[in-house]
Amino acid sequence: MKRIVGIASMLVAVVGTVAAEPVCEAWHVPYTGEDATGPKVIGFWTFANVKDASGKGRDAVLHGATLASDTRVGTCLESFCGWPVQDKRHAAVVANHPSLSPKGAFTLEMWIRPKPEFADYPEAFLADKKYVAHTDYQWTLGAADAGGQRRLHLRLGFGDDSENYGSEPSLFVTNQWTHLAVTYDGSGTVRFFRDGASLGSATRTGRSRIAPGSHPLSIGDRIGSLYHGFPGYLTQVRLCQGALEFRPITLAAASDRSVFIRMEKTPSLRFMLTNAQRQTARDVSVSCSIEGRETSRTLIPELAPGASRTLEVPVDTALRPGVYALRVRVVLPGKEGHEHYVSDESATFTLVPRRPPRMPVVMWGLYGAANVLRELPRLTEIGFTHCLGFGADYGRVFEAGCPVAPDTPERVAEVKRMLDTALAHHVGIIATLSPGHWAAGAKAEFRRVDRSGARNDKKPALCAAFPEMQTLAFHVGASVAQAYSAFPAWQAALLHTEVRDGANVCWHAHDREAYRRATGAEYPQDAPGKGGVDYMKLADFPHNRVIPDDHPLLRFLSWYWKEGDGWNRMNAELHRGLKSVGRDGIWTFHDPAVRVASVYGSGGSADVLSQWTYSYPDPIRIGVATDELFAMVRGAAQPQQVMKMTQIIWYRSQTAPAAKGDEVKKAPASPWEDTDPDAAFPTISPMHLREAFWTKLARPVRGIMYHGWGSLVPQSGESAYRYTHPQTQHELRRLIKEVVEPLGPALLQIPDRPSDVAFLESFASQMFAHRGTYGWGNGWSGDAYQMLLWAHLQPEIIYDETVRARGLDGFRVLVMMDCDVLTAGVVSAVKAFQARGGQVVGDERLCPAIQADMTVASYTRTRKADEDRAALIAKATELRAALDVRYRRYCDASTPDVVPRCRSYGSTDYLFAVNDRREFGDYVGQHGLVMENGLPAEAMLSLARSSGHVYDLTEGRTLHARVQEGRLTIARTFGPCDGCVLMVTERAIEAVRIDVAQETRLGCRLPCTVSVVDVNGKPLDAVVPLHVEILDPAGSPAEWSGYYGAEQGCLTLTLDLAPNDRRGLWQIRARELASRRCGTAYFRVTHP
Structure with a gap:
């Protein structure tokens, strides 16, 4: 602020036409008329006397201050130095009145003239109604800094706490009149003015009106000791409603x-x-x-x-x-x-800064801009990279019939502020969009109808096949994209969740017409619900349980699951709307994506499919749903990726029941059961979290997700999710910081190893024998898959469609559990597979048309976790013994307690191993349903390769390996429920080489290559995890510092030197994380 306004300028009249918009206050002339006595004025003290010149009766009483005469303004208030000169009061005091505590926005202003003694005086109080309470307001002029400048401060009380707002610094000359004003908008923003010019502003989010207090208004000094009077003169002190304007422009x-x-x-x-x-x-x-x-x-x-x-x-x-x-x-x-x-x-x-690629770690929850802003510090502390943050007003979009603003202007603005803040914290925000769920509840005319044309309004379920619903989905996506695409922090969108559970076959005319167009046939007269039929109840069902590929019921149910219920198309339209503005970097996902029958197409056009899993009773069961997701995306019409969620919450009824069966009677109770007996959703145990983490990371997932914020961190207020295990959040943070952050960029580039073991999830058996896991991993099919993991097989889940599209070539073992009913095409392919020497593993339920080479009897769990695990491992041992004479695993371990899995890039293998050795603890173990504590384990890990150099990526060291019986073998010890990833290369790492020019200039681009090389200087045929530091001459990390995966052993970066970067000698330091070898290079930055 440059302009100094003399008091004489107060005599200049303001002329001109009245603006249509609110005009600035006529602060430079004495207030008269409405400006002095109008409705907006709460109190006005000119100090011609102590009366309230507004006529509102808020008269003042002098306490140590005096009325003084000034040659320019007439009579004014004179105050004096307080402490440390003298701890005495010098104020004009106005008795407390409700009107002096404005209920919303307000403005406080005055003219001041400092006396010479002000130059050496510390903070001086201009007006105070707050004192030390968390109520009302306090306006001060702060102590001078080293340059003699001072800041105005406004302290506001909000009941439970207070906020301190400060202005820009400014010089205050003694014996010169200055107009000061401060405004509060009632919503967190304070603005300061000096002589009609801005002196800065500040905003505190989440604030509203000030809390009214009981103190009087003290003008010119503090309310109580230690007194800090303003050594100078004050006049034209005015308190008004509203945040007024003082700038002409x-x-x-x-x-x-x-x-x-x-x-x-x-x-x-x-x-x-x-x-x-x-x-x-x-x-x-x-x-x-x-x-x-x-x-x-x-x-x-x-x-x-x-x-x-x-x-x-x-x-x-x-x-x-x-x-x-x-x-x-x-x-x-x-x-x-x-x-x-x-x-x-x-x-x-x-x-x-632009940053290296990272593996997403998603908090599936929080919801709402205010919640995200509040929790950003805890999210980033734990290590989350993304969270769900906002939605849309579907009714608003539906009524408009076209893309519109997705919410009220206030809420859209709130979301935009949140997105801006999230970008500063390097957190990506996910939109959660479920227009179909809204329509099911709000628009009865679009609900599903049964065979008789009746709706079930008690359990409303949408018929997503309505053309209007497809249009709504597109409009919602387009509305969100148009509103938020300019915000880089918006990075993803969830396309519906848990909507297909309530769906079923619908009998509208448009449904039947859609089936007719797709198949040329009418709905079957005996058309069943989505769950299919029981073949044993069907007349004339084939004794060999083989049905034609075009069986009318199979064809109908396949159509239903792939497109008939409309949800896949609705997700595709929502996805299309979100991509309609051409914004790069937005990915969409759908979950739970495999809570469906085993046919392709779930999620529509979503970029990513995900599924959540509860870790009990065995954490490795998360591998079942994860592999089901990979089976689903392999048949997608467009490229799709997989992410996987672990539930932070546990169902009490499944882990520590309070009212079910003998498990309730186990003792002693865990402390949380006593302190929080009503907890319906306690926290997952840290060991289960750890083992589930390693199980899904062993697969080529593109990100990991977690749900249950209220069970992960302590919360205020009531919630069904209860924070019952304080260590879980710290374990998750450790895993993210020690594994995901350093290794994630490399893991994103490492594909899966092709499997030669297939596990058939038969759609025909699901529809005619009520089989299938539907994403839950339950039943014999899910347990049988776990059995294969304990048997150290690395199966690939396939569907009937898989067999029809690509056959069984490439597989050596086919596992057919719960395959009661098969199509003729599948039977033919299986027989041809066996004729080529392929091995079929079945159970007693296997379709009679197939003769299994090995049979494993089904098993039903007993809700005794230790006995069930032992029984399934015994079956794994039985299967292993039968297979070992006919099949050689690529990766193996010496104990079923350690579960291995291999991914490969070129000639390099990445051997993951997870320790599943567990026992009952005292958190939930006393109920016998879950063994929640881990135990250490030792194992000999092996690969079917005759040579290799082994590096433990989690520990950053070389491991000794030896060849035994043609297999590369490594000894490894494991902590409880822990995991590891070993990188096995053909050639040993010798060095890290950095190639960069020796000199560049500010504002220029500088290419740089980091290579992880062997003894001959050749880059490794591997994806090697790297940590790169780019340090300026002061040692500060520059842009692009962070973790990488060096594909083919090489990483190429381009550094964009800023025009205001530091000149001098810069350093690039790169460390590969396999053996911790390091390379260093230097370059000098000069003027342009």
């Missing part, structure tokens, strides 16, 4: 964003310039600068009263990452004989 930030990614294309900050005077403003100049360098200048020849002009100020994203102040100077030429009006305002913006 106002500048308001109009940008949705203030956080940008470095090198982002064409971003700008937007401002609204408004003439708040009653006359036309001419030749208004606006200039912008960053770090003293002018970036833009605009001249506005004429601006009518109340008129506004939008200014777009480019942001130089080539600057180094950091927080910057954009200085905006507004100059309004003064009339003849008067100084120019000059106001310097600032707006901060943040440039965040």
